[in-house]
Amino acid sequence: MRFLIIIPAHNEENNLSFTLQSLQQQSFKDCKVMIVNDGSTDRTPEVIKEYTDHDPRFQTINLQKSAHQPGSKVVNAFKKGLETQNLDEFDIICKFDADIILPENYLEKIEKAFSDNLEYGLVGGLLYIEKNGEWVYEGNSNKHHVRGPMKAYRKQCFEAIGGLRETLGWDNIDSVLLENLGWKEMVLPELHVKLIKVKGADYTVKESQYYGRYFYFLGLQRFLAYVASAKEALKSKSVAFFFQIVKTYEECRSKKLELKITKEEKRVINEQRWKALKKKWLKK
Template sequence: MKIAIIIPAHNEEQFIRLTLDSLASQSFLVSKIIVVDDNSTDATFEIASSYSTYLPIQVVQTSSSAQNIPGSKVINAFNFGLSQISIKDFDIICKYDADLIFTSNYIEVLVSRFRESEKTGMVAGHCTIEKNGSWEIENQNNPDHIRGALKAYRKECFEQIGGLRPSIGWDTIDEMLARFYGWEVVTIPDLHVKHLKPTGAAYNSKSKYLQGEAFFKMRYGWWLTFITAAKMAWNKKQIKLIPDYVKGYQLAQKKNLAHLVTKEQGQFIRNYRWHGIKSKLGLSPRN
């Protein structure tokens, strides 16, 4: 399998060397790595460029806002990197963050899972973060969710879902659309990647309403929005996020923002989410 990895990077001089070192030591070598230096003001570009001797790497530069607005900044950078390759030349397309440390067999295990079934559309391990000197699974809502830092797509799946949307919620929409089209989303519990910066650590405070906006764009509806907001706030131990998320939904509704999924896709997403909630409450079996 031919694998292309695209790494959006903004001021990652502290971590990107560790990420590229771990990719250079893989037992299954990738065909192409593109680092997108997105408006960095540090040595990210120079560090990444120094790996041209060791890796099939291309480093490109683009310019966007210095603020880390969830979804739009990173995906715009990813899409710029994507434009540098011909997708038809690859079997697997990966979007990885620039602050990850991969085990040496990570790509090999990834490829083996893709080869197990032609219906496998997405595969990943789990992100871990350091807490009190040990590495623990990064908090997430569902064990079948792939973190935005760690995405890998079969080319056909990636094309069918229409690529990645430059909007908060992109890393949920991609999985839901993959399932909608009949693809399997596979997570590997014992395949761990060290995530050096917790998810959302650099988000600007102005982004607090965007999660609710994402719920609206995915056609969650009021009750599912409230339940999901409460769950996320509880997991983050920040109850104040509930009214922020709900207000974000209200603002999006008031502005009549465009949805990112069709009505049929939205119905599928709601059904999937409600099934998961009922299953956890013991009200229905989860297949």
């Protein structure tokens, strides 16, 4: 199986070389790496050139800087890279971040998982972050969900779900849609991926605004959005945080901001959320 790996990168001069080096050192070599330079103003282009000049598997395109909106910006850059490729040449499509370090057997293990399990549509490892000099599990999501920085899709699954959506919540929307179509999402816990930069570190919106917009663009019904907001407020031990999230969510509703999912996809997402809630409440 052949990999197409697309890496959106904006001002990643301090991180990108670690990602590209870890890809260059993979035990599985049959891959093409497209780095999308999204209007970087630092030395990111020079870092990319160090690899494209010496390894024909590495290529790049340059974009003008897009507005920094969580979710939509990175997916837009990913799509621009995807448009330059002939997908008939590939079996696995990856969206990787520019600030991760992959273990040397990452692609090898991913390829084997797809080859041995035809029902797998999305495969990845677990994210680890550095704390007090040690790499520890990030713990920001359940261990059965492949996080956004390291997505690897079977091409047929990727095409069946209509690719990635330019919206906040894209990396949860894909999971729901592929499961609804009969594909499976699989996390390989032995694959530890190091995340150099903490998620959301350079977002320009407040955390409460982030969650409010996230729940809206995910297409959640009001009750489910409020339940999700309460869950985040409990983590923060702040009642005010709940009302701040809800306020942003309601503002998005009142403005009727455009969703990047169809009515049918919205229905599927909400049904999946209801199913998860009932399972938790009824413990079945």
